[in-house]
Amino acid sequence: MPAKDNDRLRRITFSEAIREATVQAMDGDDTVLALGLGVTDPKGVFGTTLGLKERFGEERAYDIPVSENAVTGICVGLAISGFRPILSHQRADFMLMSMDQIINNVAKWNYMFGGQDSVPLVIRTIVGRGWGQGPQHSQNFQAMFAQVPGLKVVSPTTPYQAKGLMAAAIEDPDPVIFVEHRWLHGQVGDVPEDNYSIPIGKAHIMHEGEDLTVVTSLDMAVEALKVAEKLESQKIDIEVVDLCTVKPLDEETILNSVRKTGRLLVIDSSWKDFGAASQVTALVAENGHDHLKGAIRRLGLPDIPSPSTPALSKEYYPRAKDICLIIEEMLGKKINMSVFEKAKLPHDVPDPFFKGPF
């Protein structure tokens, strides 16, 4: 259900929003189960699962053996038996152990048995960044999952979206890969207290503009929004489209925006090549070419694993200046970079409160 206008809004963090959606779903539906490594431990998956065991009991909130592949298959068995499991992975990288079950069973169970048993399963996959997470604690595989028929892939940016999309993912009859970015967990935003859901497959226009469309998601959406707001004073009018869902892609919103602006920059929160940005680029190249005033540009992580040391990670993630340099080229306008204050924070933390260790 959509959020009501008169709902009481509070400012809460993204992690609290995830936890609240989970609690409300478990309150409303006895078949919803929460499981995953650390779900019942004192840290509760970055606070997102704290108190679930105390509130719902040991029969509905589980810690698990370190057996990602089997537990994913076990979730299929639960799902075809009438349960709605939410499986959490503290890092997307750990989830690779379960690619067999995700691709061969989770994604296909409904199809390969002629549509008899759907698999309502939410797999939360948390993407790390910064504080030296390094090659195996920072990977975002959104595009790999999106390539597989049968999976949906959502990627909320704000606490409001996190709560609404989590509710939608739990209600959904199909498996949903729920991409959470570690840097967004501490973001604060207005969130209605009551239960609500946001439709999967709808992009969100974060900032309206006429000159250039930026299509992006997750941490890069936050960065792009910062740029768009700063450029207002320079009469540069950027439209920022936050995908919110990688698959099914909201083609209509993307194409409508490009029809309006004629220029497209796609910023991928994961690797630039062969990824979600490439898919958006292909979509517009195939279906929106007539509206383009110039070449589509992409920005994203280089074709390099994420290095751990701050000395090498500094330039790894695109930042406002990288985005501005491309916008300058695309619009043929000089941007006054002095509007971007010199960063007060080190580059490898999302906010002043982030002290690691992971």
Added chain:
Amino acid sequence: MKKNDSPENQEWLRQLYSEMLRIRMIEEELVRRYSEQEMRCPVHFSIGQEAIAVGVCQTLRQEDSVLSGHRSHAHYLARGGDLKRMICELYGKAAGCSSGKGGSMHLIDRSVNFLGSTSIVAGTIPVAVGVAFANKLKKSSGTVVMFFGDAATEEGLFYESANFASLHKLPILFVCENNLYSVYSPLEVRQSSLRKNHLLAESLGIKARGGLDGNDVPAVYEAVQSAMDSIRSEVGPVFLEFNTYRWLEHCGPGYDNDIGYRTDEEFQKWKRKDPLEVLEKRIKVLSSGCEDFKETERKKFQSEVSEAISCAKEAPFPAEQTWSEGVYASKG
């Protein structure tokens, strides 16, 4: 266990024989028909391995579920899966048990709690454990049987799933059908001669037995019945490993003893342990009239399978626009 020569026991043995004969005759007919090239999917026959399927499924109650792997015809049929829908699936028809989208390796009949077979070695095992977990959470009395081959015990998934089942004391029976080969790879190149699969399971806290005769159907029944008693009394999972032999090639309708990965001598040794012949001998000792009984049953099954095959041949293919149905269950 009915060990005596009572009429009740004789009737029961005949029933077991009849079940196995039916599966054998269905598969033999599919073997004959396969060269017509109308069944256009890989087919893994169970001929020679029927005793395990029948012995296990005879112990089951309505609320018990069964899942299996790629070689699952016998399991599906022994559980009472619909024959016509299975054959339609092999022929790729709309009326197939998976609407033609799965083929021989994806059988399902929810009406008898045959919840599915899948084609990745060990891939179904965790799903079966999940169903058992669901049964426990729902406080249902249903148990789960998971059929798999010897190679599945080499996958990490088997270990992970068995550990989870043991940890949560789930009502599941792991049935390992050890037929000595994974495709053409013999046990010797895959498992140490010192390894005992049932001890592997036992080390995880699972009651387990290995080296069981998988071609002697009353013996299979007896072992499984005792396992099911234990599972139903909520003690936790049980693992049973049965020795058996696949007569035909790994995939397809032919014999392949000539290509060099196994010997004809080995095959003949196992053929002398044909589960049907083993049981027939026992029935003959106990009573007369076995030939007449066999003849009556043969006729019955011949007509059943002929009808199912004609039915499948005549059935319509799925309409082209159905190819995307079921990718997602949600609308829009």
